[in-house]
Amino acid sequence: MPELPEVEVVRRGLVDHVVGRTLVSVEVTGARTARRQPGGATEIVARLTGRTVSGARRRGKYLWLTLDGEDAAGADCLLVHLGMSGQMLVTGAGAPPVRHLHARAVLDDGNELRFVDQRTFGGWTVVPMAESRDGSGVLLPAPAAHIAADPFESAFDPLAAARVIRRRDTEIKRLLLDQTVVSGIGNIYADEALWRSGLHGRRRSGAVTLRAVTGALEHARAVMADALDAGGTSFDALYVNVNGASGYFDRSLDVYGRAGLPCGRCGTAVVREDFMNRGSHFCPVCQPAPRRRSGARRRPVVR
Ligand SMILES: [Zn+2]
Structure with a gap:
């Protein structure tokens, strides 16, 4: 399971190689990759094709790409579920297909953004953004609106x-x-x-x-x-990778x-x-275990 630092590494890689690029064509072949999307792979392709990635964001272990600079409640974003083994890779034009490749998008610079996932717990979903339920006004993918700020956010108290x-x-x-x-x-x-x-x-x-x-x-x-x-x-300059x-x-x-x-x-x-x-x-010495509670909870069983 990737932890926050791994997800942040992926986010930084996406900032360097994908943000600012237009998704010229999109293909989702993994049936499980699209399973969270009500309209399935067809809808993901329809809602991503031709759009420009304007940001790569993260809260906790949630990772998403904003589209067309639309930063408002209701605007689409691409929520990336890394699951247990999901990878977001950027390869050069014409790179050979790899095993467990479930989704890809050709970028307007000729490179390709790929979603590779061996264990298929991950996936892509195009979802609307919504305001965080903590009242901070921060915009999050709607399915993550209940997630609290993480320790790296300036809003974290x-x-x-x-x-x-x-x-x-x-x-x-x-x-x-x-x-x-x-x-x-x-x-x-x-x-x-x-x-x-x-x-x-x-x-x-x-x-x-x-x-x-x-x-x-x-x-x-x-x-x-x-x-x-x-x-x-x-990580290699053109190889954005996460594999927890x-x-x-x-x-x-x-x-x-x-x-x-x-x-x-x-x-x-x-x-x-x-x-x-x-x-x-x-460590049982540096971190002593709490004492077991005594009293009523440990009454002997009456036979
Ligand atoms: Zn110790």
Whole structure:
């Protein structure tokens, strides 16, 4: 699953190679690629052909292209779902077809924008833009209007987000992953941010200080910025790529995926436990687990 830094790398590549270009002809061959579009592939082709890509935008892990400079509620945009393995590639004119190529658009400079997706969870949808439900006036693709600002946006307010997290009073990692509270923090960076903060992900957010929750959000931003610095320069000039599954992105992680390896701070073996159908990785010393609740909930069963 691509995380925010990978999506941002793709967005930057699209800014360099696709923004300003007109989509001369469009072809969608993957049946699943168009499955979110009510009118299917035919409608995607009809609504994209001849239009000029005016912007490449991102909020959290959502990525979209604005069209013809129309930046208003109701205007079309191309929402790109990267899914598990979706790639937006830009190739030169006449590049040979590749496996798992599901959609392509010939650009007016002769290059070709391609959507390649091995596992076909991703796709393209042409959708109207709508105002964000947070009341900020930011325009988002309508299906993403409920998504909160991500830590890289100037509109993001870590203190306000931390207050929401404390008020919801549940496991803090669950809230870091909740895209309606703060967007773009996936499982990997939630674990990394919690390790940097010295917080166990199962700690109840209402019992963590406002300062510590704000700190965790700031760490999430910093750890993703570090990943972006490490990975943002490693793509070829004419090869815009995202592939979260292959380890293409050069990550240097402190706890995620390091179960059994020593914590970089104290040397204790990193532990992995199941959480929300995924894994949580943490140092049991630097990030002490919350104590189990006692009392009424642990009454012995009466037979
Ligand atoms: Zn440790």
